[in-house]
Amino acid sequence: MSVKIFLDESEIPRQWYNxxxxxKTKPPLGPDGKPLNPQSLAAVFxxxxxxxxxxxxxxxxxxxxxxxxFYRWRPSPLKRAVxxxxxxxxxxxxxxxxxxxxxxxxxxxxxxxxxxxYNKQFGTKMLTTETGAGQWGSALAFACSLVGLKCKVFMxxxxxxxxxxxxxxxxxxxGECVASPSNDTAFGRKILQxxxxxxxxLGIAISEAVEAAVSDPTGKTKYTLGSVLNHVxxxxxxxxLEAKKQLAKIGIKKPDIVIGCAGGxxxxxxxxxxxxxxxxxxxxxxxxxxxxxxxxxLTRGIYTYDFGDCAGLTPLLPMHTLGHNFLPEPIHAGxxxxxxxxxxxxxxxxxxxxxxxxxxxxxxxxxxxxxxTTEGGIIAPESSHAVAxxxxxxxxxxxxxxxxVILMSLSGHGHMDLMGYEKFLSxxxxxxxxxxxxxxxxxxxxxxxxxIA
Amino acid sequence: MSVKIFLDESEIPRQWYNxxxxxKTKPPLGPDGKPLNPQSLAAVFxxxxxxxxxxxxxxxxxxxxxxxxFYRWRPSPLKRAVxxxxxxxxxxxxxxxxxxxxxxxxxxxxxxxxxxxYNKQFGTKMLTTETGAGQWGSALAFACSLVGLKCKVFMxxxxxxxxxxxxxxxxxxxGECVASPSNDTAFGRKILQxxxxxxxxLGIAISEAVEAAVSDPTGKTKYTLGSVLNHVxxxxxxxxLEAKKQLAKIGIKKPDIVIGCAGGxxxxxxxxxxxxxxxxxxxxxxxxxxxxxxxxxLTRGIYTYDFGDCAGLTPLLPMHTLGHNFLPEPIHAGxxxxxxxxxxxxxxxxxxxxxxxxxxxxxxxxxxxxxxTTEGGIIAPESSHAVAxxxxxxxxxxxxxxxxVILMSLSGHGHMDLMGYEKFLSxxxxxxxxxxxxxxxxxxxxxxxxxIA
Numbered sequence: 001m002s003v004k005i006f007l008d009e010s011e012i013p014r015q016w017y018n019x020x021x022x023x024k025t026k027p028p029l030g031p032d033g034k035p036l037n038p039q040s041l042a043a044v045f046x047x048x049x050x051x052x053x054x055x056x057x058x059x060x061x062x063x064x065x066x067x068x069x070f071y072r073w074r075p076s077p078l079k080r081a082v083x084x085x086x087x088x089x090x091x092x093x094x095x096x097x098x099x100x101x102x103x104x105x106x107x108x109x110x111x112x113x114x115x116x117x118y119n120k121q122f123g124t125k126m127l128t129t130e131t132g133a134g135q136w137g138s139a140l141a142f143a144c145s146l147v148g149l150k151c152k153v154f155m156x157x158x159x160x161x162x163x164x165x166x167x168x169x170x171x172x173x174x175g176e177c178v179a180s181p182s183n184d185t186a187f188g189r190k191i192l193q194x195x196x197x198x199x200x201x202l203g204i205a206i207s208e209a210v211e212a213a214v215s216d217p218t219g220k221t222k223y224t225l226g227s228v229l230n231h232v233x234x235x236x237x238x239x240x241l242e243a244k245k246q247l248a249k250i251g252i253k254k255p256d257i258v259i260g261c262a263g264g265x266x267x268x269x270x271x272x273x274x275x276x277x278x279x280x281x282x283x284x285x286x287x288x289x290x291x292x293x294x295x296x297x298l299t300r301g302i303y304t305y306d307f308g309d310c311a312g313l314t315p316l317l318p319m320h321t322l323g324h325n326f327l328p329e330p331i332h333a334g335x336x337x338x339x340x341x342x343x344x345x346x347x348x349x350x351x352x353x354x355x356x357x358x359x360x361x362x363x364x365x366x367x368x369x370x371x372x373t374t375e376g377g378i379i380a381p382e383s384s385h386a387v388a389x390x391x392x393x394x395x396x397x398x399x400x401x402x403x404x405v406i407l408m409s410l411s412g413h414g415h416m417d418l419m420g421y422e423k424f425l426s427x428x429x430x431x432x433x434x435x436x437x438x439x440x441x442x443x444x445x446x447x448x449x450x451x452i453a
Numbered sequence: 454m455s456v457k458i459f460l461d462e463s464e465i466p467r468q469w470y471n472x473x474x475x476x477k478t479k480p481p482l483g484p485d486g487k488p489l490n491p492q493s494l495a496a497v498f499x500x501x502x503x504x505x506x507x508x509x510x511x512x513x514x515x516x517x518x519x520x521x522x523f524y525r526w527r528p529s530p531l532k533r534a535v536x537x538x539x540x541x542x543x544x545x546x547x548x549x550x551x552x553x554x555x556x557x558x559x560x561x562x563x564x565x566x567x568x569x570x571y572n573k574q575f576g577t578k579m580l581t582t583e584t585g586a587g588q589w590g591s592a593l594a595f596a597c598s599l600v601g602l603k604c605k606v607f608m609x610x611x612x613x614x615x616x617x618x619x620x621x622x623x624x625x626x627x628g629e630c631v632a633s634p635s636n637d638t639a640f641g642r643k644i645l646q647x648x649x650x651x652x653x654x655l656g657i658a659i660s661e662a663v664e665a666a667v668s669d670p671t672g673k674t675k676y677t678l679g680s681v682l683n684h685v686x687x688x689x690x691x692x693x694l695e696a697k698k699q700l701a702k703i704g705i706k707k708p709d710i711v712i713g714c715a716g717g718x719x720x721x722x723x724x725x726x727x728x729x730x731x732x733x734x735x736x737x738x739x740x741x742x743x744x745x746x747x748x749x750x751l752t753r754g755i756y757t758y759d760f761g762d763c764a765g766l767t768p769l770l771p772m773h774t775l776g777h778n779f780l781p782e783p784i785h786a787g788x789x790x791x792x793x794x795x796x797x798x799x800x801x802x803x804x805x806x807x808x809x810x811x812x813x814x815x816x817x818x819x820x821x822x823x824x825x826t827t828e829g830g831i832i833a834p835e836s837s838h839a840v841a842x843x844x845x846x847x848x849x850x851x852x853x854x855x856x857x858v859i860l861m862s863l864s865g866h867g868h869m870d871l872m873g874y875e876k877f878l879s880x881x882x883x884x885x886x887x888x889x890x891x892x893x894x895x896x897x898x899x900x901x902x903x904x905i906a
Binding site: 002003004006008009071072073083101102103104105142145146164165168169171172173174368369372373375376377378413415416418419421422425 | 461557866
């Protein structure tokens with residue numbers, strides 16, 4: 001039995017899977033509370049991506065040039081975690097899709113490259129975006145270097161200061177990275193005038209990135225987002241589509257359990273949507289999005305309309321949310337600190353296709369250490385949530401004496417996240433459980449926004 | 454044409470290639486100036502590794518259990534650098550062996566794992582070592598976690614302070630990492646008493662690691678080294694042996710040029726020795742070890758007996774050296790800042806099997822940026838030396854209009870080395886050329902040591 005299952009480059013999927021063809025979604029709403037006119041997004045996004053955002057076509061062709069750029073690391077390896085299986089003494093077979101092998105170190109380039117490519121086709125000259133932990137900003141800078149676009153990333157100042165090397169990565173790929181709030185936008189200047197030492201927030205960074213895009217008088221600057229939106233989920237399905245082919249190669253018809261970490265949903269949708277398709281068609285597969293106990297959007301949040309950002313500038317999205325004013329604890333899985341969730345993932349949960357689970361930080365770090373000392377790699381704190389749930393399921397399979405097949409997505413490496421490991425190993429990390437009153441507060445605030453019919 | 458060429462796990466080489474069978478080497482000398490008795494190393498190394506160190510058997514079996522540990526990432530991919538080829542508009546075909554995919558991020562585990570395994574077989578309970586930049590210390594901690602040995606790494610204090618996350622990596626794998634000089638050894642305490650703020654050196658760290666090994670009254674603690682020694686070069690040949698099989702798979706009988714960076718020689722010997730074997734047997738291949746212009750051991754050093762460490766504690770080795778008192782400029786390719794060279798690599802150069810080349814730091818960083826914006830990955834500053842030479846050769850092939858096959862070893866990723874990129878990108882790096890008087894000084898000092906007959 002092989003530890004690594006590769007696909008030839010010729011076997012890479014040629015189409016993305018669009019789950020919007022198979023589930024009933026609610027429309028996003030404009031500031032007037034009415035369903036959003038796609039045209040109204042044209043100042044921010046190119047029309048070819050807006051078309052993908054609203055498409056209900058089940059299979060969408062991946063452009064050949066995008067596939068050729070993917071060959072740097074795709075198809076990514078599927079690996080069997082034989083060393084972890086042995087350490088757990090479990091009858092379960094654990095497979096993981098290793099997305100850490102991309103040049104940017106995570107699954108994020110799966111969408112950054114097509115977004116950059118479609119923008120290039122459309123005539124865009126420059127892309128802006130915001131980044132928190134830095135994974136998305138790095139991936140976009142990498143993608144822009146490949147297709148020949150300028151790239152400007154607004155990075156939340158507190159992260160910018162704590163992780164200076166993320167900026168260096170972006171610069172290595174020719175991208176510009178500024179701390180947000182910055183002096184480069186009117187909104188940033190206003191904030192800095194009020195509070196020169198403002199640590200920034202994702203909401204402020206989004207506002208600056210959008211302003212930088214729409215204020216370009218040539219109209220050649222567009223904005224990008226690395227999660228939450230439908231077209232991002234679409235692009236990420238290449239993960240699960242490849243995994244299916246790889247499992248088939250070794251004679252496995254279907255996994256029993258599919259696991260991924262979930263913040264905004266980009267990695268999780270990637271591994272799970274192609275299998276959710278099978279569940280819709282009657283297959284029995286347990287699909288588990290794993291979120292931090294301190295930011296339990298799917299397990300304890302409210303399913304309603306809410307803003308995608310903290311500043312209330314975006315359209316209203318139908319999703320599980322803890323309220324756009326919710327500020328999660330500063331856990332080290334920065335990519336999972338999001339108040340909302342991809343509307344497509346939320347709809348799947350509402351439809352009963354998925355069984356979300358929340359796990360606290362310390363259990364996740366213990367899982368990451370177990371992973372490092374068995375499988376070897378030092379993984380991202382986000383990915384450690386998937387590993388923690390995988391260990392739970394593998395031990396359950398052992399208890400039940402069942403030879404289950406578990407498929408997990410490893411979203412990225414943790415080489416830029418060693419600060420969290422350092423704090424965990426020196427006993428400085430704690431678990432935070434979210435107070436119920438925070439959720440009650442959010443519930444009240446959300447009552448003032450439009451409700452899902 | 455595929456970008457990535459994989460081997461099945463069943464195709465992994467089952468034997469290492471020992472070049473000592475095919476070249477005439479001079480013996481190391483003991484402190485008395487006489488050829489070293491292998492037994493005298495027994496306080497420091499286990500006998501099974503000492504046997505490998507002095508062996509002249511051409512092919513040495515790789516233990517099955519070592520191979521099973523390798524499957525986490527080996528056989529490593531051979532990749533064709535099609536994106537760089539296109540950017541250079543060269544007729545050359547550039548292939549690179551990607552050793553950055555190991556859990557520790559470099560080729561170092563190729564020797565760390567067998568060294569840990571042989572020690573475990575021998576009854577060793579704990580391994581000690583020194584580390585400069587941290588690559589070897591990380592690899593050894595990883596290897597020890599796999600076989601179940603304690604691991605203690607003495608890390609040069611200045612690196613320890615500059616790269617705190619290397620320590621975190623080692624701790625994640627269960628290893629102990631202390632700044633050297635430390636209070637844990639008599640030698641360290643002596644140094645600290647004289648100079649409490651001593652920044653340390655590789656020489657001091659070696660002394661402490663050896664003392665920590667030999668002073669264990671149970672005799673169950675041994676010392677390990679990640680480069681220079683014959684058995685380390687032996688273990689690394691798996692790189693080139695795999696590359697040969699991978700080239701054969703796509704119908705390439707031999708490369709025209711083989712390139713690797715060279716500090717102590719571990720990565721370089723790995724990619725090149727199997728091809729040097731072919732050169733010995735009449736094949737025409739240009740083999741290029743690439744070193745920093747500021748530490749030009751092979752291109753400007755003296756071939757003579759010298760100590761392996763800076764403190765003069767090790768046996769005398771026949772090698773190219775800049776003198777054991779030579780302190781290279783603090784360039785960012787920490788793994789190439791070594792005054793000497795593997796005796797086996799030195800002998801190959803003396804025998805005319807290899808054509809060493811020195812390249813200055815700025816050209817290497819420019820090559821690394823070109824790599825990141827074409828191939829994608831952010832590579833180690835050490836590896837950038839190999840890339841710079843590869844670009845030189847690819848452009849030469851273009852001038853000559855020849856479709857040459859270039860094979861390069863990519864020794865590791867640069868995720869822990871972004872400080873150097875940051876300095877380069879902000880214009881703070883300079884080139885240092887070594888003054889001839891430094892070499893004259895070394896020559897004089899080396900005259901007091903035994904000479905090669």
